[in-house]
Amino acid sequence: MKRTFKTLAAVSALTLGLAAPAMAQVEVEWWDFLGGGDGVRMKALIEEFNAEHSDIQINGTTLDWGLPFYTKVRTSVAVGQGPDVMTYHLSRLPLALEEGVLSPITAADLETAGLSAGDFFEAPLAAASTDDGTLMAVPFDIHAVVTYYNRTALEGTDWLDADGNLTGLDSVEDMTELLTWAKEQGFSDPLSFQSEGGGGTWRMFYTLMRQQGGEMLTDGEVLAGDNLDKAVKSIQILADWRAEGLIPEQASYEASVALFSGGKSLLHINGVWEVPTFKDSAEAETLGFDWFANEVPQLLEQPATWADSHAFAIPNDPDMSAETRDAVLTVIGWMQEHSLAWAGAGHIPAYTPTVDSDAYAALQPNATYASLAQNAAFDPRSKIAGVASPIYDAVDNLIAPAVHGFLSPEDAAAQMKDQLQSLLD
Template sequence: MKLFTSLAMAALLSGAMPVMAQQQTITWWDFFAGGDGARMKALIQQFNDENPDIKVNATTLEWGTPFYTKVRTSAAVGQGPDVMTYHLSRLPMGLKEGILTPITDADLQIAGLAKDDFYTPALEAAKGPDSTLYAVPFDIHSTVLFYNKNLLKGTPFLDAEGNLTGIDSLEKFEAALAAAKANGSTAPISYATGDDGGVYRVFYTLLAQQGGELISADGQVLPGDSADKAVRAVEIMTKWAENGWQPEQALYEASVALFTSGKSAFFFNGAWEVPTMVDLSAKNELGFEWGVAEIPTLLEKHTNWADSHGWAVPIQGKAEMAPEKREAVMKLIGWMEKHSLDWAAAGHIPAYKPVATSPEFAAMKPNSNYAGLADRATYDPRSPVAGVASPTYDAAVNIIAPAIHGYMPATDAVDQLRAELEKAMK
């Protein structure tokens, strides 16, 4: 025993005995609440259980402006997280603030990922102007079209299996709205007509379907004939209001309630509301059959608004993150991507194609019904004044919403929109 102890001590002093690797502790910030929050907490717990060499300490902060303000101020002084969730639509603002670090090819290799693993629209939204990657896309969450099958019975807009059909133009969609109203729908198309996000996403989808741009890559607001296309988008939404097809000044919760109570035949909202419908249906609390599909091609182009949650690594003040810590962060990101099927249950489309194209995701209904939009989605303009909780969203609720409710002509609204965004960019 004494000989063994002496030899062990000698080996330790000589550096020959292997030293146990120190556990890496990762500080994580996200903004996920409700069902999203529960799913993410479960994923973090599973990761911690499977990776004893890495410990994730997670904190959930308030979504939107409060989250991004805290990230900016904390990262600048080295008090921010090691990794955080980040809307890709906010990436231009993060780059302007100088708080994001590049994601290198070596980082991706450590994570077991490659750029080709991701859908092109999401990957491009994660890059800076010089094509440097600054985030790893995790999902694609987009506007989709929920529909009430009961209110469409007897119309040409349901096929024999009860799936939405025959809507490939604005005219046919509006015919479906009229038919639903005749069938007793009091608000044939519901969306958050009094909220920034609801108004912006419908407006931006209609603009994008015309090939219009809100802000060009070189910073022009409504370049070329995009102002005319923006006017057309506002006029379409105004017509829906004038015909009594959409609710007046509906806040988000009210817009959801109109659909779940059976008053609306159609519902424009994010795919994140799919779990709401699934849960209510499972409890027999809907009172009608429902479906969900991609936003139809109402105008010239098959596309719609989308954003992504991604993983970003902020600066550490003036310090550099230790290589061992960054390696642990990238292993965490890679693990999350490969386990994103669990996250997809929240209605999102995995941005990581090996999961999105798997038989398991194909069997996940109704989510896989609208998975094709991942290749066709139009992301917010690559501008610091665009994205979640930005001046573009403010302009939607302050300018476009009043216009679609008849308080100003569409042309005046678009003129004001341009002026407000140009002012925000100065």
């Protein structure tokens, strides 16, 4: 891997008569996939780190999100030309393990970083570990879907409590009642999300599935036992809402955000990363209403919300020097200690000392929906799951068409089961 050591003062005092100690600056090659508000915040953190450290400097590179990023990581690590540290989705960990691209993080590594396993929420720590408990990445956040809502429109109704939070949504029937009311009030698409397919539809489907206690994968079998019925029910709920005009017809990601911003949707279910979008719009006085965000309501048997995590991972490079690895771990530890700035992007820090701080408690709506960290439902631990995976393809080709009436929920679930199972057999 590429590493550069710059000698700042390597001249012998015996030669020049100067008492100048030798100092080496380690340059850490950093890759991420962070765009938009995430990218702006991460670049600011990197600049702050570099300003504070004379012995370590981060050289940051931002690559394309999704499949292009992970393909480049795989090929670069294979030829020894990867970064020293990189951001990584924990939903991609199973595939990373199969490809052998990550270096395990030991307890001694965490100590070097000034961290311990007890500093992190349980769910992302488990997602960052192998089945035998070996840590393969250091979680940085929990990013999940939340329910954004128009507080102004809900004022004086039974769906808003004294603190301005959503209430009375304890079942699918309750949600249908609220959305039907919103339709009657003139909201053309009462609940918006990315309904054309992709990540938005997967997150909605998987949240409903997990709220039934459903599992996509059980001992290597896709939708085993009654999980097939739970998948059908999840699709049927969304299909019913679509048939009743309560969710938009094949809305793209950008269109779904615009429906809420433009006052066409009462509710909007999307990732926490859109918090800055609505904050900025409110500050610019272009939103036109008071908004807030809560954890996705429990509509079925148990609380659960789709979630993933950005994490820091060290590529598997047997030639990495001890100095570079220590520098990387210093970077990771510093980022955790400064994760309040990252929380400004809407994410819940995985580092619990940040979430337990008074400064985080004052950060809204983040502190209100931080409860979802206990109910985070990560993608199945499989090479066919995670960002830019075959499961996402199944959403585009089967689940979304079923939601929009082009395929029955039963047929969509059965075909998804068969297609995904063939990739595991």
